[in-house]
Amino acid sequence: MRKGEAAALKWSDIELKNKTVVVKKTLDFDFPEAHEELFGDTKNDNSERILQLSNTVVADLKHHMNVIDQNKLILNEMYRHDLNLVMCRTDGRLIPKSTLFNAFSRILKRAKLPSLPIHSLRHTHAVLLLEAGATMKYVQERLGHGGIQITADVYAHISKKIEMNSIKKYESFTESLLQ
Template sequence: MFLNQVKTPVKNAKYAHSIQYYVLFTLIAITGLRIGEALALTWDDINLKNGELTVDKTLVYPLNTQPYISTPKTQSSYRTIKLDDHTVTLLKKHRVNRNEVVLMYTNYVQPDDNTIFFQHEDKWLKTNVVREYFKEVCKRANLPVLSPHALRHSHAVHLLEAGVNIKYVSERLGHSSIKTTADTYLHVTKKIEDQAMEMYLRYVK
């Protein structure tokens, strides 16, 4: 519901032709990227042919200070994430769309550094702007007002509930250890353990 709401054009929106937010939020929902990791991405970080995304930096945007690119949160945050075909296709559309947007709106400036997500003034997309937009979409969709981190959280929950190995989930999220993943998603792992025990008992009876 949330992503469908993002995809739906808003009447009289300033940059209605842009699909940037839809692509950004879809990417986070499908990969579990942290918001800073997503905003720091350049096209050099994505191999559309192989369907892979490399995380080796993050965008830091301190309050009332200039943003800057920094190293990832932890050593384990350096990682390569597999992308599905739909997301690869969407990224290809976004690459075309952003060129169209630059031509369509006179105040939109193409960034020099090949950044994937950017503001119209040729700057990184601000994390606080993204969060505010996320809240607006939540309100339009009559959903609880959350932050973009909810998409990362949902991605992890869906993987675990689908029966994906917790070690894989931990590595995909860039957690420092499996324990971090297990502690964070204790409610999910407990549910999986209960289901596994039920399956085992049915098997041995």
């Protein structure tokens, strides 16, 4: 997801039993005063989508939900129940963009990884999907790109592993023609 899409996720957008999440809004990180203006439309029509979640993500979300529920119990009416956000501060309020970016930077630093923009998670996910054999069309739909050309332009050339797998498939196919 894009950072605004992830930040706009509400618990009502997630179906843990079906392992899906509905992406339908984006968060305006400028935090306008009016509550209804916090969430806007996604980047394009294709950005509204239903994503399948892995078992690992579902387990992490269940754990996170337990933490959120504990915060709700402890803070009671001081908790922002009305927002119902998945990614939020301890009291349920919105996470500012700078806090999100700083937390990501700290995680990278602790893991002794180079500094990267948070959007690199989205790119890494796309490359790993392609390396695992996902089609370009599937990746386009999962990322919510307006068209497959956008996905192809960004990701088609990015991985040597994809290139090597393609050559191996080609060689295997042409060898089978000669038998």
